[in-house]
Amino acid sequence: MKVLVTGHKGYIGPHVVKLFQNAGHQVTGVDLNLFEECAWENLPTADNELSKDFRDLTMDELSGHDCVIHLAAISNDPMGDLVEDLTYANNLRGSIDLAKKSKEAGVPRFLFSGSCSVYGKGESLDLDETANLNPITAYAHSKIETEKEVKKMADDNFAPAYLRNATAYGHSPNLRIDLVVNNLLGCAFVNGNIQIKSDGTPWRPLVHCKDIARAFLAFAEAPREAIFNKAVNIGSNEENYQVKDVADIVQKLLPDAEIVYTNEVGEDPRNYRVNFDLLSEVIPGFKLEYSVESGMVELFDKFKEHNFSKEDFDGDQFVRIRTLKHKLNKLEVAQ
Ligand SMILES: NC(=O)c1ccc[n+]([C@@H]2O[C@H](COP(=O)([O-])OP(=O)(O)OC[C@H]3O[C@@H](n4cnc5c(N)ncnc54)[C@H](O)[C@@H]3O)[C@@H](O)[C@H]2O)c1
Structure with missing residues (x-):
């Protein structure tokens, strides 16, 4: 199969490239390289590398692929709030346009990287795909509005699907520590304490970034x-x-680390517990390879291997929003 992956040099993308290549597929990667120099290990090379904005892809570049996997985005809630206009231009209008172009170019399958954050302030626990959506950030809005628009394009020749991913964690060659599990473990590793910014009660579904790639x-x-x-x-x-359960798992690995509530964000309105039964109906036999506990053990070993330091934790390299602030012009130019 020939697949085109946008955003293949981000956090999840390197796992996608490697897994598809290992399964014998040919990968075209498209990335603006916003975070390429943030990588802490070599990134896998796609069979065909396109260093460009996915919004500038031509019909010729798209045609001949059997599947588009659309990962590229301004990819979390705080970043979406920082650059709301860019989030809508890139994540929403850009994604709808890419789906349209893919369909016109005869690509039969389009897989969109969505997010469980569309459930936002969960109205009940165990939210399934039919639950009311309560997106409370520009990022979450962009994900759900894209789904709605692309749904209308589905027909006999064009099969889209929307993967509403839980919050990712775990090791990637292009690590991020702005995600709750990685952040709490990284903090304990370099500071000797586990700093929880909320009151610790919000629910979050969590999934290893490599398991997202496997999906x-x-x-x-x-x-x-x-x-x-x-x-x-x-x-x-x-x-x-x-979140407080995650802190307890960190403490198992680093028993001397004390749990500290900083209350920086007050009550966190993002609170959702999610039901995943449909996944096993759609892909029978699909099981996650990791639990938070096993993913943390792996990341802990990687922190040791890379001598992960306080400078790393406090610097720009592993925190998307800090790096992105210096890169906004790359996205604006392309609007
Ligand atoms: N990490 C998570 O917890 C999580 C959870 C659910 C869904 N997702 C979604 O999965 C996808 C990938 O997430 P990630 O964590 O790997 O993100 P990331 O920010 O680490 O990587 C995104 C990549 O896309 C590229 N990119 C952004 N805009 C582009 C453009 N216009 N043209 C070309 N390249 C562009 C960036 O350079 C970057 O390499 C995103 O759509 C994100 O919203 C992520």
């Missing part, structure tokens, strides 16, 4: 009718945690 591979290889125009939560029922 994309499964959706790309699945029969068309299994995935056709479906929005599917990506994660596992057992992997919903309250």
Whole structure:
């Protein structure tokens, strides 16, 4: 299969490139390289590398692919709030346009990287794909509005699907520590304490970034009718945690680290526990490879291997919003 992956040099993308190549597929990667120099390990090279904005892809560049995997985005809540206009231009209008162009170019399958953050302030626990959506950030709005628009494009020749990923964690060659698990473990590793910015009660579904990549591979290889125009939560029922539970798991690895509540963000309105039953119906037999606990052990070993330091934790390299502030012109120029 020939797949085109946007955003293949971000946090999740390197796992996607490697897994697809290992499965014998040919990968075209498209990335603006916003975070390329943030990588702490070599990134896998796609079979065809396009260093450009996905919004400038031509029909010629898209045609001939069997599947587009659309990861590229301004990719979290705080960043979306910092640059709301850019979030809508890039994540929403850019994504709708890419789906349109992919369809016109004859690409039969389009997999969109969505997010469980569309549930926002969860109205009840165990939210499934039919639950009311309560997006409370520009980022979450961009994800759900894209889903709605691309849904209308589905037909006999174009099979989109929407992977609503849980919050990612774990090791990647292009690490981020602005995600709750990685952040709490990194903080304990360099500061000797675990700083929780909320009151620790909000629920979050969590999934290893490599398991997200495995889900994309499964959706790309699945029969068309299994995935056709479906929005599917990506994660596992057992992997919903309250932030304070995550802190307890960190403490198991670093028993001397004290848990400190900084109350920096007050009550966190983002609170959702998610049901993942549909995933096993759509992709029978799909199981996560990692739990938060095993993913943390792996990342802990990587912190030791890379001598992860306080400078690393406090610097720009592993925090998307700090790096992005210096890169906004790259995205603006392309609007
Ligand atoms: N990390 C998570 O917790 C998580 C959870 C759910 C969903 N997602 C979604 O998965 C996708 C990938 O997430 P990530 O954590 O790897 O993000 P990331 O920010 O680490 O990587 C995004 C990549 O996209 C590229 N990019 C951004 N805009 C571009 C453009 N216009 N043209 C070309 N390249 C562009 C960046 O250079 C970067 O390499 C995103 O759509 C994100 O919203 C992530």
